[in-house]
Amino acid sequence: MLTGARIGVVTFPGTLDDRDAARAVRLAGGEAVALWHADADLHAVDAVVLPGGFSYGDYLRAGAISRFAPVMGSIVDAANGGMPVLGICNGFQVLTEAHLLPGSMIKNDHLHFVCREQVLSVENVDTAWTRLYSVGERITVPLKNQDGQYVADEHTLDELEGEGRVVVRYRDWNPNGSRRDIAGITNAAGNVVGLMPHPEHAVEVGFGPDGPRGPRTGTDGLRFFASVIGSLVG
Amino acid sequence: MGRVVVNVMPKPEILDPQGKAVNGALPRLGFSQFVSVRQGKRFELEVDGEVTDEILAAARRAGETVLSNPVIEDVVDVYAEPAHAPSDEAGR
Numbered sequence: 001m002l003t004g005a006r007i008g009v010v011t012f013p014g015t016l017d018d019r020d021a022a023r024a025v026r027l028a029g030g031e032a033v034a035l036w037h038a039d040a041d042l043h044a045v046d047a048v049v050l051p052g053g054f055s056y057g058d059y060l061r062a063g064a065i066s067r068f069a070p071v072m073g074s075i076v077d078a079a080n081g082g083m084p085v086l087g088i089c090n091g092f093q094v095l096t097e098a099h100l101l102p103g104s105m106i107k108n109d110h111l112h113f114v115c116r117e118q119v120l121s122v123e124n125v126d127t128a129w130t131r132l133y134s135v136g137e138r139i140t141v142p143l144k145n146q147d148g149q150y151v152a153d154e155h156t157l158d159e160l161e162g163e164g165r166v167v168v169r170y171r172d173w174n175p176n177g178s179r180r181d182i183a184g185i186t187n188a189a190g191n192v193v194g195l196m197p198h199p200e201h202a203v204e205v206g207f208g209p210d211g212p213r214g215p216r217t218g219t220d221g222l223r224f225f226a227s228v229i230g231s232l233v234g
Numbered sequence: 235m236g237r238v239v240v241n242v243m244p245k246p247e248i249l250d251p252q253g254k255a256v257n258g259a260l261p262r263l264g265f266s267q268f269v270s271v272r273q274g275k276r277f278e279l280e281v282d283g284e285v286t287d288e289i290l291a292a293a294r295r296a297g298e299t300v301l302s303n304p305v306i307e308d309v310v311d312v313y314a315e316p317a318h319a320p321s322d323e324a325g326r
Binding site: 060103109151152 | 244251252255300301
């Protein structure tokens with residue numbers, strides 16, 4: 001069911017989840033295109049995923065050094081021109097450091113690394129990456145982070161809430177102290193989305209979180225990738 | 235050789251989980267006089283030759299754009315210091 005949509009997946013030094021992200025793109029019906037941090041050429045992709053990991057070992061601040069990689073200049077320009085960009089975990093941190101999304105991430109309030117299956121509610125289904133979900137839908141995807149506490153000043157938080165730019169929110173338990181249970185946000189145009197949890201780890205029966213059909217059957221994350229492909233070809 | 239020091243601290247209104255953890259450990263070692271700890275970063279930028287006003291200005295710009303994230307941190311100090319400062323002697 002290849003659609004012809006070309007989705008770039010960026011690898012920085014220290015990126016961990018680029019292969020899972022590329023696999024998620026393929027399972028959703030797109031063509032995954034590997035993008036290298038040192039190459040400013042986006043190879044004619046239609047959208048970009050910045051995957052999770054610990055780029056540059058989280059030195060300085062998570063995502064701070066990756067932001068200055070040659071590929072990021074091209075991605076910032078393309079994102080400002082409307083190209084869909086999804087930042088997952090460390091990719092979300094890169095997007096805030098690149099000022100494509102407001103706020104920042106600091107260490108989890110309890111100081112521990114968390115790794116769990118996390119319930120989220122989808123709050124905005126108008127973005128390029130969430131249009132196949134329904135408002136208020138609860139989904140379960142893995143979450144794993146050290147610096148996952150989303151912070152921004154009250155004015156910015158009010159603006160995000162007021163404009164409906166909170167895309168996903170933590171439910172049942174706030175795993176890292178994020179302000180207002182925010183797990184993911186979008187820019188004003190809805191083409192750039194960043195979130196801490198990992199939809200790319202919940203795309204295939206046998207490898208995801210527990211789901212309604214039994215252990216490891218959860219595929220709630222797949223529609224992030226199917227959504228963007230739908231918005232590109234549809 | 236000259237050296238510029240840039241000190242960066244978490245903003246006062248931002249919770250500092252690391253400082254809080256250190257603060258929790260101090261009384262266990264008998265340091266009960268400190269009521270709060272905040273942990274920041276010190277950068278030492280070295281240059282060939284003297285630290286001029288231009289170099290200090292460049293260090294300030296680097297502090298604001300790269301070394302700190304203005305959403306969560308403040309650059310609290312930028313100053314020149316002799317390259318053979320006490321920090322070189324630390325631990326000797």
